[in-house]
Amino acid sequence: MEKYNRPKRLRRCQLSVPGSSEKMIRKAASLDLDYVFLDLEDAVAPNKKKEARGIVVEALNTLDFGRTTRCVRINDTSTPYCYGDIIEVVTGARENVDVIMLTKPFQPADLLFVDKLLSQLEADLGLKKKIGLECLIEEVEAMIAVNEIAASTPRLEALIFGIGDYSASQGVPFSEIEGKGNYPADIWHYQRHRLIMACRANGLDAIDGPFPDFSDSDQYRIECQRAQILGAVGKWAIHPSQIEIAQEVYSPTPEEVERARTISKLYADALENGLGAVTYEGKMIDIAVVRLLQNTLDKADLIGM
Numbered sequence: 667m668e669k670y671n672r673p674k675r676l677r678r679c680q681l682s683v684p685g686s687s688e689k690m691i692r693k694a695a696s697l698d699l700d701y702v703f704l705d706l707e708d709a710v711a712p713n714k715k716k717e718a719r720g721i722v723v724e725a726l727n728t729l730d731f732g733r734t735t736r737c738v739r740i741n742d743t744s745t746p747y748c749y750g751d752i753i754e755v756v757t758g759a760r761e762n763v764d765v766i767m768l769t770k771p772f773q774p775a776d777l778l779f780v781d782k783l784l785s786q787l788e789a790d791l792g793l794k795k796k797i798g799l800e801c802l803i804e805e806v807e808a809m810i811a812v813n814e815i816a817a818s819t820p821r822l823e824a825l826i827f828g829i830g831d832y833s834a835s836q837g838v839p840f841s842e843i844e845g846k847g848n849y850p851a852d853i854w855h856y857q858r859h860r861l862i863m864a865c866r867a868n869g870l871d872a873i874d875g876p877f878p879d880f881s882d883s884d885q886y887r888i889e890c891q892r893a894q895i896l897g898a899v900g901k902w903a904i905h906p907s908q909i910e911i912a913q914e915v916y917s918p919t920p921e922e923v924e925r926a927r928t929i930s931k932l933y934a935d936a937l938e939n940g941l942g943a944v945t946y947e948g949k950m951i952d953i954a955v956v957r958l959l960q961n962t963l964d965k966a967d968l969i970g971m
């Protein structure tokens with residue numbers, strides 16, 4: 667199915683880098699990580715927004731980001747910046763920008779605007795590769811429409827749970843947003859579940875958004891794990907100190923990969939012998955278990971383990 671034909675990219679960690687900071691962009695290019703997004707939205711003051719486009723284009727065209735996917739986060743479709751962000755970045759950086767990240771969509775139409783503009787630019791500029799699209803879910807309206815947004819365009823590759831703006835939109839107190847407030851359970855369980863299900867049903871990557879207290883690596887790790895267990899494939903970092911933790915939590919361990927390979931082989935052999943279920947270490951292995959372990963093997967392939 668077409669929905670599963672999107673490009674596969676590692677998104678264990680997506681580092682947010684202010685597009686107005688040449689210093690931080692240079693630093694980001696020097697780091698070993700899956701993904702950076704150069705931000706033209708909230709990390710850039712309104713009086714620097716247009717200037718930041720030029721900084722971002724120059725950086726994309728001159729810096730070697732190595733294996734890292736290069737994304738630009740743009741202002742939302744209700745602002746006067748959105749169309750200009752897309753046109754200037756894509757015209758300037760051409761094949762040096764891999765993905766555009768849209769902020770604050772409310773409905774599929776917001777994504778279709780970006781999709782159509784990108785299609786026109788790709789055709790007009792004769793670009794050799796298709797630019798990817800991903801978007802934040804950070805308004806309650808978008809969370810309610812998450813299934814429709816996830817299915818809106820085949821260009822879409824990932825949805826991100828944008829915890830900060832989402833909290834404002836839903837009315838969640840600031841003291842709760844890092845998951846260590848007074849709420850008697852994981853405050854984001856429902857939203858993560860809902861977003862991840864929409865992603866899985868449409869062949870998209872589900873990503874957990876930012877964790878602002880970059881000095882609290884223990885809680886950051888817990889937040890990575892909470893989303894990972896539900897099926898997310900990565901989390902944002904807003905500071906370099908968070909990168910290693912996210913990339914570790916969102917990678918299977920070598921033991922898990924080895925075990926998945928062993929069991930898959932065992933099951934393939936069992937099928938040859940006409941058996942649909944076998945025992946491994948005292949537990950039943952059937953096709954559902956093998957299917958579950960295939961998720962681990964797919965991740966391992968993408969990482970190159």
Ligand code: COA
Nearest residue numbers: 681682683684689690691693694705708709876904905906
């Ligand atoms: N990307 C790239 N480099 C970063 C970085 C980032 N997001 N955050 C910090 N760095 C760099 C610093 O420039 C510094 O580099 P140096 O060692 O070469 O001098 C180093 O990492 C250590 O940074 P530190 O001094 O601990 O933090 P800071 O005071 O420079 O920056 C923030 C703190 C919060 C202002 C900064 O991390 C930041 O702007 N984060 C991103 C914010 C953002 O994108 N928000 C929008 C999305 S939620």
Ligand code: MG
Nearest residue numbers: 708804828831
């Ligand atoms: Mg936001």
